[in-house]
Amino acid sequence: MTWKKESRTRTTIRQYGWIFVFLVAFGGLWLPRLGLLLIPMMLGLAMMGFFRGKYWCGNYCPHGSLFDAIILPLARNSQRPDRLASRPVIWGAFAIFMVGLVSRLTPVISEWGTVGFWDRLGYVFVFNYLVVTLVGSILGLTINARSWCSICPMGTFQSITYRLGTVTGLNTKTDRKIRVINPDHCKRCGKCTRVCPMQLTPYDSGDDEDGFNDDRCIRCGLCAEQCPFGVLQLDDTDNRPDEYVDQAG
Numbered sequence: 001m002t003w004k005k006e007s008r009t010r011t012t013i014r015q016y017g018w019i020f021v022f023l024v025a026f027g028g029l030w031l032p033r034l035g036l037l038l039i040p041m042m043l044g045l046a047m048m049g050f051f052r053g054k055y056w057c058g059n060y061c062p063h064g065s066l067f068d069a070i071i072l073p074l075a076r077n078s079q080r081p082d083r084l085a086s087r088p089v090i091w092g093a094f095a096i097f098m099v100g101l102v103s104r105l106t107p108v109i110s111e112w113g114t115v116g117f118w119d120r121l122g123y124v125f126v127f128n129y130l131v132v133t134l135v136g137s138i139l140g141l142t143i144n145a146r147s148w149c150s151i152c153p154m155g156t157f158q159s160i161t162y163r164l165g166t167v168t169g170l171n172t173k174t175d176r177k178i179r180v181i182n183p184d185h186c187k188r189c190g191k192c193t194r195v196c197p198m199q200l201t202p203y204d205s206g207d208d209e210d211g212f213n214d215d216r217c218i219r220c221g222l223c224a225e226q227c228p229f230g231v232l233q234l235d236d237t238d239n240r241p242d243e244y245v246d247q248a249g
C-alpha cells in the first residue's frame with residue numbers, strides 16, 4: 001500500500017495549532033507557568049472524549065496539527081508496524097505516562113502555597129509536553145506522521161471516557177462517526193485508506209448501522225472528503241440528513 005501525503009490542514013486550528021506546541025513545549029522551559037494551560041486542555045479533551053471519542057485528536061489537538069502540518073511533508077510515510085498499535089504497547093505507554101505524571105506531581109503538590117509552586121507545577125506539564133513533542137516527531141518522521149497517535153496516552157484516555165459515554169448512553173446524540181452511506185458505490189479502491197492518517201479501512205464497516213467503530217479513528221473526515229464516489233460520511237448518530245439515510249437504504 002502506498003500512503004498519500006494528502007493535505008490535512010482544512011481548518012485554522014489544524015493549520016496553526018502547532019504554534020501552541022512550540023509555545024508550551026519550548027517556551028515553557030523559560031516560562032514554566034505556560035504548562036498550566038495544559039490542565040484545562042487535558043480536562044477538555046477528556047470531556048470531549050466522553051461525547052465524541054477521539055474527535056479532539058483529528059480536529060483540535062495541537063500535536064495533531066504539528067504532525068499534519070509540519071511533520072507530514074517530511075515524513076517517510078510508511079506502513080505503521082502492527083505491534084506499535086498493539087494493546088500491550090498502547091496500555092504500556094498509558095501506564096508509563098500516568099505513573100510518570102503522578103510521581104512528578106506528588107512532591108510538587110505537597111509544596112502547595114510555597115513560593116514558586118505554580119512554576120514547579122507548570123514545569124511538570126511542560127516536561128511531559130516536550131517529551132511527547134520529541135518522541136511524536138521522531139516517530140512521525142521515521143514511520144508516518146501520526147504514528148504517535150496510535151499510542152498517545154491522551155488518546156487512550158479519550159477511549160476510556162468514550163466508553164463511559166457509550167455505556168451510559170450519554171453520547172448517543174453527540175457522537176460523530178464515519179458511516180458508509182452508499183455501500184453499493186464502493187469500488188474498494190482503497191483511496192480512503194491511503195489518505196487516512198491512522199491507516200484504517202473505513203469502508204469495511206459496510207452496512208453497520210452503528211457506524212465505523214474502530215477505536216483508532218480520530219474522526220478527521222479525510223476519508224469521506226477524499227472518496228471519489230461519495231461512499232463515506234462523517235456524521236451524527238441521530239442527525240443524519242434524510243437523503244443519506246435513504247441512500248444507505
Ligand code: SF4
Nearest residue numbers: 187188189190192227
Ligand atoms: S475511497 Fe470510497 S470507493 Fe474507494 S474504497 Fe474507500 S469508500 Fe470505497
Ligand code: SF4
Nearest residue numbers: 196217218220221223
Ligand atoms: S477512518 Fe477516516 S475519519 Fe477515521 S481517522 Fe481515518 S481518515 Fe480520519
